[in-house]
Amino acid sequence: xxxxxxxxxxxxxxxxxxxxxxDLLLADPRRGHPVAAFGxxxxxxxxxxxRDHRGRGALHTAxxxxxxxxxxxxxxxxxxxxxxxSVALTAAATWAVVGxxxxxxxxxxxxxxLAAGDLGAxxxxxxxxxxxxxxxxxxxxxxxxxxxxxxENTSDAVVGALVWGAVAGVxxxxxxxxxxxxxxxxxxxxxxxxxxxxASARLDDxxxxxxxxxxxVLAVLAGPxxxxxxxxxxxxxxxxxxxxxxxxxxxxxxxxxxxLGGTLSYAGRVEHRPVLNGGGRAVEFGDIERAVRLSRRVGxxxxxxxxxxxxxxxxxxxRRT
Numbered sequence: 001x002x003x004x005x006x007x008x009x010x011x012x013x014x015x016x017x018x019x020x021x022x023d024l025l026l027a028d029p030r031r032g033h034p035v036a037a038f039g040x041x042x043x044x045x046x047x048x049x050x051r052d053h054r055g056r057g058a059l060h061t062a063x064x065x066x067x068x069x070x071x072x073x074x075x076x077x078x079x080x081x082x083x084x085x086s087v088a089l090t091a092a093a094t095w096a097v098v099g100x101x102x103x104x105x106x107x108x109x110x111x112x113x114l115a116a117g118d119l120g121a122x123x124x125x126x127x128x129x130x131x132x133x134x135x136x137x138x139x140x141x142x143x144x145x146x147x148x149x150x151x152e153n154t155s156d157a158v159v160g161a162l163v164w165g166a167v168a169g170v171x172x173x174x175x176x177x178x179x180x181x182x183x184x185x186x187x188x189x190x191x192x193x194x195x196x197x198x199a200s201a202r203l204d205d206x207x208x209x210x211x212x213x214x215x216x217v218l219a220v221l222a223g224p225x226x227x228x229x230x231x232x233x234x235x236x237x238x239x240x241x242x243x244x245x246x247x248x249x250x251x252x253x254x255x256x257x258x259x260l261g262g263t264l265s266y267a268g269r270v271e272h273r274p275v276l277n278g279g280g281r282a283v284e285f286g287d288i289e290r291a292v293r294l295s296r297r298v299g300x301x302x303x304x305x306x307x308x309x310x311x312x313x314x315x316x317x318x319r320r321t
Contacts, residue, residue, distance in 0.1 A: 019094020223255025
């Protein structure tokens with residue numbers, strides 16, 4: 001049993017590194033992405049189960065997230081006797097659930113449009129990153145929305161997945177991405193999903209908690225202003241309505257020296273959110289590239305932390321045996 005666990009630690013470390021490298025080199029496919037396939041399946045389940053009721057929403061969450069975790073368990077069990085196949089499976093799962101390169105690509109596309117003075121193109125591209133209403137946004141507001149999205153999605157699309165992969169292997173990778181995708185689909189507070197999406201939103205808060213804190217810590221370490229990141233995190237994180245986006249966005253704001261938060265609009269609904277790092281300057285389009293680079297560094301450091309922890313555990317077990 002100890003030898004099997006040691007092997008599993010090494011499999012995760014190698015597979016996660018290969019999967020993150022694949023994301024860096026290949027990004028996400030334009031069509032046929034596994035997460036999109038999961039989204040279509042979850043949508044079909046929703047059409048069968050939907051009622052304006054928390055219980056039905058909880059069942060939807062259990063079926064979809066449980067199905068992803070179960071698929072990961074079955075796949076991992078099928079290849080457990082082959083280290084090479086296990087590494088390949090972990091690499092494929094990591095590549096499928098990590099989206100850091102696509103995040104950077106979409107953010108840079110908006111930044112390039114702003115740099116070219118093409119506000120219309122920037123507005124058209126913004127929905128690829130977030131659900132804001134782009135038509136009423138000016139250049140500074142679009143840049144701010146992109147930086148906030150890069151910060152939050154660094155936690156959701158990279159760090160959180162690697163953390164749960166380190167904890168639970170392939171089932172952890174797939175389960176986290178399933179929960180995060182369900183939250184994006186039904187976890188928002190629209191009239192249709194206020195009750196039905198409650199379970200998905202709460203589960204996403206729980207699953208995202210460790211990754212968000214690690215993201216904030218690594219933003220402090222990797223950012224150009226560590227003291228500013230710590231100061232903003234401590235002062236402003238709890239002001240954010242999201243328990244996980246707050247630490248991430250505040251630490252990014254402080255690290256980059258910019259001011260995030262304020263008034264925004266989702267689906268015609270205006271929200272007035274607290275300002276994060278109020279002493280910072282307004283976001284400019286050049287800060288998008290800085291945020292993407294910080295996100296990339298945080299992702300690489302996360303791999304080092306998660307894979308390193310598993311390798312240390314493997315070495316410790318090896319000495320004991």
